[in-house]
Amino acid sequence: MLYSGMRHLNRAALLALLTLSGAAHATLENDAGTLLPYGPRVAGSPANEQARTYLEAQFRALGYDTRRQSFTYSRFDDLGSDVQVAGQTLAGTALQDSAGGTVQAAVVRVPGTGTPEDFARVDVRGKVAVVQRGQIPFLQKAQNALGAGATGVVIVNNAAGDFRGTLGQRTALPVLGVSPTAGEALKDGVTVTLNVRVREGDVTGINLIASRSGQPGSSVLFGAHLDSVQGAPGANDNLSGSLTVLEIARRAATTPLGGRSTFVLFDGEEDGLLGSRAFVKDNTAMVQGLKAMLNFDMVGVNVMPLSISGTPALMDTARRAGLPTAGSDIGRSDHVPFRDAGVPAAMFYRGEDANYHKPGDTVLDLGLVRETADVAVTLADAVLSATPAN
Structure with a gap:
């Protein structure tokens, strides 16, 4: 089902629309229905913090511990x-x-x-x-x-x-x-x-990190950026990726995968991959122990079939698992700092849609989010099957 123009719906109409989408998947629909009306989630904005607070509560309700990582940078804004x-x-x-x-x-x-x-x-x-x-x-x-x-x-x-x-x-x-x-x-x-009309000043970005305490060290990191650009509600870029991470966390909550995973919603991606760079810099030991970093960016509009690109060994694992791969050209998103730090990294992507970085980025197909989560869990399981827990 496509969610188009959700910012323009009042709450009652929005809830009615979500009800029609089917009760079988009510949780993910409720997530989208809550988050999209916040509007553009520019790093440092109230909407950005509202979205992070909501998502943090979802991770905690699943039994994960959460923490926030702050970082500050200078940004130029067009007002x-x-x-x-x-x-x-x-x-x-x-x-x-x-x-x-x-x-x-x-x-x-x-x-x-x-x-x-x-x-x-x-x-x-x-x-x-x-x-x-x-x-x-x-x-x-x-x-x-x-x-x-x-x-x-x-x-x-x-x-x-x-x-x-x-x-x-x-x-x-x-x-x-x-x-x-x-x-x-x-x-x-x-x-x-x-x-x-411009302004330049300091911005505080905040990464949201979720994991289970008292479990073996994380082997897989699932990540996506939560922020969007000015003026774009960011349904596909990148609420689609953020909801994929949350969906995987839900599925993994009571499984061994949940205990061997870290889930991160990065901030400041649109300003230069700043959240993922800060994470890699400040979590050296954890990053060095990762067997895979799986990143999700623009997976909610079917511009092209889902593809995975990434580092060679990880792509070999994906192919052996029968998953759709697209070679080693993995583009520019939050997987890059991990790849540069020597972590096997993969990018899940469906192509650049017509509303990329535009006010029309209000379209989100939650069926595609679920499909992406299916593929990601399959790849993570394949990685972990070759990596015994400590």
Whole structure:
């Protein structure tokens, strides 16, 4: 069953929808029905903490001990940037490391992609330079615009939709990224108001860790990131993975698997795998004892059949168990710090759906979550069958 637009349902309607989904799997449906209405779970936000508190209570109710691991980092946030033209407000995204500010000036369409030669062909002094994405790094575009005297920069995406980007170092110019549709409205010579609203400051991320006390040391770690990006409710990215971890914990609660597992919901993944990096750094002995780290990211929308990619020996184990593998290219998610620390690691993934990092990320198929948990438990059992308990 697909859960679409759940943020827009009142509580009574939501509960009615969940009831219709079938009482046989009420627990997982209740989890989704509780968590999705919180909205985007950006690290450091109230919604992020609400979700973690709820999930912590679920782990404890299953008999697991929980603990929290905090870490602090600096983050650049777009507080809602746009460009106004001819009575329209066109949404955009400030590039990370952009200066903030409001600029009202005429547009100059810079030919090409913003190379020095491109800027030499037009006069952007005191104007807002509009350039195409591509060919050279964002920072070079901004530096070239600044050197030519522009007071602001708009970078137009070279593919459909908005984009997020990073300059790599602070710049004195406000720099906004927009979609091709928004870019079409920025005609040469028209006056615009460029609003780049940004904030930079410290954020505290919190990993949630669950395990059973008084049991043999953990051999398998099941992990997923709980945080989502600004503006995206994060149903598939990555409530789907978080609920997979919880579902596995439920199934394992009264089995030997539960005593040999650790379950972690990482924070700060969207800001650079920061939660998993902090975990690996601060839990060296435990990490070195792991036989497998299984990570779940975007497993709730069937863009493609479930695939597992990972380190070679672990993929050999998965193939012997008859599971769907996709080689050793395991992408960029919270398994990476574990792999880099020498832990056999695997990534469970169903592909990037159309609502990736967008407000429309409200779709979650709980049947796919259960299927992912099935496959993960099979792989974990295969790993443990070759690893006798202490």
